[in-house]
Amino acid sequence: MPDTLPRPLPLNPRHIPGIYNYCDRWCERCIATDRCRLHADEAALKATTMPGGHEDPWQIVTAGLDDALAKVAATRWAHVFADIDPPSEAELQQSMRDEDRRDERMRVHPVVHAAEVYRQLVEQWIETETGLFQREGDEAAKRAEAGTPREEVEWEVEQLREAVEVIRHFMYPIHAKLRRAVHPRIPPPELDVEVDSLQNDTNGSAKVALIGIDRSLLAWRQLQRRWPSSATLAVMRDSLESLRQLVEAEFPDARRFLRVGFDTGDLEPPC
Ligand code: SF4
Numbered sequence: 001m002p003d004t005l006p007r008p009l010p011l012n013p014r015h016i017p018g019i020y021n022y023c024d025r026w027c028e029r030c031i032a033t034d035r036c037r038l039h040a041d042e043a044a045l046k047a048t049t050m051p052g053g054h055e056d057p058w059q060i061v062t063a064g065l066d067d068a069l070a071k072v073a074a075t076r077w078a079h080v081f082a083d084i085d086p087p088s089e090a091e092l093q094q095s096m097r098d099e100d101r102r103d104e105r106m107r108v109h110p111v112v113h114a115a116e117v118y119r120q121l122v123e124q125w126i127e128t129e130t131g132l133f134q135r136e137g138d139e140a141a142k143r144a145e146a147g148t149p150r151e152e153v154e155w156e157v158e159q160l161r162e163a164v165e166v167i168r169h170f171m172y173p174i175h176a177k178l179r180r181a182v183h184p185r186i187p188p189p190e191l192d193v194e195v196d197s198l199q200n201d202t203n204g205s206a207k208v209a210l211i212g213i214d215r216s217l218l219a220w221r222q223l224q225r226r227w228p229s230s231a232t233l234a235v236m237r238d239s240l241e242s243l244r245q246l247v248e249a250e251f252p253d254a255r256r257f258l259r260v261g262f263d264t265g266d267l268e269p270p271c
Pocket of ligand 1 (some may be wrong): 027
């Protein structure tokens with residue numbers, strides 16, 4: 001199997017190279033924080049912004065990335081670029097025009113368009129439905145006052161809060177990952193580099209989007225259980241279900257993509 005995906009080299013031997021490429025970027029809930037170079041870099045960055053820390057915190061991240069990129073370029077990609085002359089000014093201008101045209105084509109691709117529609121629907125829903133949750137909080141307080149056990153009321157509210165948090169977390173990554181998955185399929189073609197038919201960036205990006213879609217669908221169902229007659233919730237869920245079907249059809253192998261660390265058995269089960 002050709003190894004075509006660039007992987008930063010680990011400085012810490014426990015770090016799993018590239019684990020952050022196809023994760024859900026929900027670090028607060030991630031089971032792999034101690035195996036992730038990106039998380040370590042971000043933690044170091046935060047630590048240096050504390051009083052008395054490093055004067056230029058970005059140096060830590062950029063120095064680490066520069067180091068990794070230099071090694072990647074020297075080892076894995078050298079053969080790709082060895083015979084390529086630097087582009088002329090005219091070629092650079094043409095490339096920028098091509099990329100603008102490509103962006104236009106990408107915006108009307110059915111998958112990207114559906115993801116954009118879903119994202120906008122959620123944004124509007126978050127703006128307009130805040131009153132719904134305010135009322136829910138008031139009703140929960142009344143139920144508790146009327147004698148419903150406090151734990152029961154808190155659990156119900158927590159379920160709704162969690163559902164909204166999941167929807168909010170994934171609304172942007174779903175769109176971003178699908179743009180990335182679709183990008184190589186929009187002409188003009190990218191560099192003629194051999195790509196594995198399954199373990200490629202398109203399938204990896206589509207898989208992460210599908211994970212976000214699956215979890216968001218469960219969250220919408222959770223909200224529908226609380227408000228079963230809500231036409232708005234039905235529209236949101238239908239929109240996301242349609243998107244899921246489009247993604248499954250466009251990237252039929254995506255779910256078989258193995259995400260390093262998460263799908264390859266490198267992580268110890270949580271205690
Ligand atoms: S692998 Fe986990 S810790 Fe690392 S960036 Fe992704 S979510 Fe965050």
